Amino acid sequence: MVEHLFIISIILYLVGALFALCLFKWQMVGNYISFVFAAIASCFGIATAVTVLFSGSTIRLDFQLFLPTIIKYNFLLDSLSSYFILAISVISFVASIYSIGYTRLYVNKRDVRFLGFTYNLFLMAMLLVVSANNAFVFMIVWELMTLVSFFLVIFEHENPTTRKAGLVYIVMAHIGSGLLAIAFFILLAYGGSFSFDSFRDAAAQIPAVYKNIVFFLIIFGFGIKAGIFPLHLWLPMAHPAAPSNISMIMSGVMIKTAIYGFIRFYFEFLTPCPPWWGVIILIIGATSAILGILYALMERDIKTLLAYSSVENIGIILIGIGLSMIFKSYNQMALSSLAMIAGLYHLFNHAVFKCLLFGCAGNIYYSTHTKNIEELGGLIKRMQVTAPLFLIGALSISAIPPLNGFISEWFIFQSLLNGFNIPSVIIKIITIICGAVVALTGALVATCFVKAFGISFLAMPRSKHAEKAKEVPVVMLVSMGILAALCVFMGLFPAKIMMTINHVNTQILGTNIVKALTSYDWLQMKIVRTNFTELSPKSATVFGLILLGITFGALTLIRPKFIRKFYETWTCGIAPESRLEYTATAFTKPFKVVFSNLYRPRLEVSTTYSVPNFFVKSIAYVGEITPIFERYLYNPVSNFVLKISDKARLIHAGNIHLYLAYIFITLLILIMFFR
């Protein structure tokens, strides 16, 4: 029964894709139909995931369409893949509804048929990636996902920066795919077939050296897709370049397929892992978290800011996964499950609130046609629904209780604190330093999103665009409302999500700790519990509301006829105008000074005078930060490659006889060696 749900979902995506392509005359209608099909298909996806997760069954699907018959069991739906299918489908559902409104931006401007077509294929490819049970199939759908998302990234291709982003994305993604292919070939040599099942069986036979090689290949291969530092380069370019409904999916769930890859490999194919693997993942996670948010802090383009923040959140997720690996290698399965819950909880949370934030950024772009927050301001009065939605997203991502981001952050801290159970002192200290990094990251995230929300929504509009902003179509707001509600729900009722993750833990770690993690307090409310403490976000909220009521009541009693008078802000005698407001650059200036070693800020002030040295005509101010990873890591590599290819060009003389000679010589050499 479940396999039918899954197949129906895939077929619906395909049909939706075809509809978008086939309705020539009515582009918009075709587009709507394709998005509606995608939404229905993702409902089926959710149904599949929920059924598999709660029945605990494993379903194998065997298509024998084009592939040779030696490849069996092409797809597998187990708890792990179902958890990811659930995340993907929830986000796809919301994004599909959102797209119905958002694509109006492109009506009569460009061919939207292509958008609907690639969009459906993209969603389908992601579902297949997390359910593939065969290296061959996996590589095909992984490539499909990369290619289709490349076309989505360059959708607005008349813009040169978009084309550059697309190029960087596809080149880096293919380097990643190449590394993955090598990893698969090494596993093939020991497993005997491309099937993931044989990889699972072969785990014990692989020599340690090859295991370590595969480990690093996987870090780089999946790490590029996940956007870990310093492999993140494509991410802050491609995510802002894509249309907002696509960025929602790319940032929300596409980069999570790489996390899926990490878990599949490290918890199933390469077991048992030595502890230092986990430590490396932990350190990579902490580095990505802190550097990601430090770069996000300096951003003025709201979508680039969100993209850097995705790098940060991937880091947090990897901290959870890395800890889980460390605990597992010391055979502390309960703690390993706790860390896994932290990681996977944050994964779902990030999917939800990042999708919400990208959607709201899309709303801003839809109504102001700018992504630069320095040109925004005062949107809270012009976009009265988008503003609270963005605020909920910003609070969630800043881990402010009682929203969902706080719960996963809390779990991360609890697992880091449990690092004292690790026998090795060095690893203990590393875990605790990571705790400090997560704390600093959390505070910086809050600053970053105070800036993002405060500068773009509050005070007075800083440009004509922002002044003329209007609220976006209802359908976009409704879809964002679903996500905001999810943020609140997942924050108030953590036990529900933990139950779901527990099914994954049962499969990959063989533990069931949800009983140990929940209990009831003396008010008979369900609480979350670890060996250190308890947490009940629901009762904190209830107490907060009661106290708010009491405060409000008391204040009204003291002064029943409280009046607010409205006057303009005192700005030292000048009429308030938007140029007097604090800017985003100024807001994060203290951080630029404190972290100047990282940012290496460059400043250029040029003054022109109307009367030399006395009357200033204009002052031009240019301030930017040095992209050190681009300059000192990527540029040398790309320059080297260019130089080599320049040399290689010499043998391409353009003469057909010469090429024939090359072929002949190659043949001769081959014959000499393989007689």
Next chain:
Amino acid sequence: MSLTSNIVLPILQLIVIVGLAPLVKGFINKIEARFQCRRGPSIFQPYYNLIKLLRKDAVVSETASWIFRATPYVAFVSILIIALLVPVLSSCVPLNFTGDVILIIYLFALGRFFLALSSLDTASAFGGMGGSREMMISSMAEPAMMLSVFTVSLAAGSTNLGNITSAFLDSSTLLLNPSLFLAFAALCIVIIAETGRIPIDNPHTHLELTMIHEGMVLEFSGRYLALIEWASSMKLLILLTILVNTFLPWGAASGLTFSGLIISFALYVVKIGFFAFLIVILESSFAKLRLFRIPNLLGTAFILSVLAIISLYVVG
């Protein structure tokens, strides 16, 4: 634990924190004035100020939105929730299932988030400047705070403040752990930073360019200002309470007995008074640091807390 104590103790916690917070502020101001050879305002002046402000109407900026009007309530209520979770007179905190010290740290962050937003909301440059600096200082303080809290939690085996206090009450030898001294020092610096006292921030300044916390709340008036002032004095008291009841828990009652509570209240007042006095000495003997020197001081706190946790692991 009986139902009465479950109901009485949280209410008592709230009353002590809400009621005593302005007094601590008045006490600090009074002693500080004496140090400067002034007579100073009455120790009850903060109460008079609050009553005056609560009776007034408010002036709100035209550019401000509902965020500005919601902020005082958010800031006030988030502190009230924290007051429910902190052991004040008794090590028994009936509502401690609600959350631990990590929740408390993030509830502080909730209030700060909204204050920083409202500082941008009025379109005045002073507000934004204050908000930006406040976020910078609190971000720098966060790692040191978290690590020193971790040290204490690992030594006591819990992140729940009530449990920490009772663990240290049960075996005071735990408190002789050298790493706790380091954590204590780190936490002191963090508390100075979090509450905006000299040498980080000057709570009495109204010179625009040096204001941090005061700059952020510049545009509030009337009832709104009262809530924010009250919340910030409660924040000071709560942080001192955490310090006192974690590192010097002696005398705190462990249940609900009348005599026990009286003794513990008397000791509590003495201990808080002592730390308030230390703050006065500190504020009177130092000048305010330059803004970009503050990260160095907080870096010191961070190093102290790292040493604390390493010594906890190495020494055991």
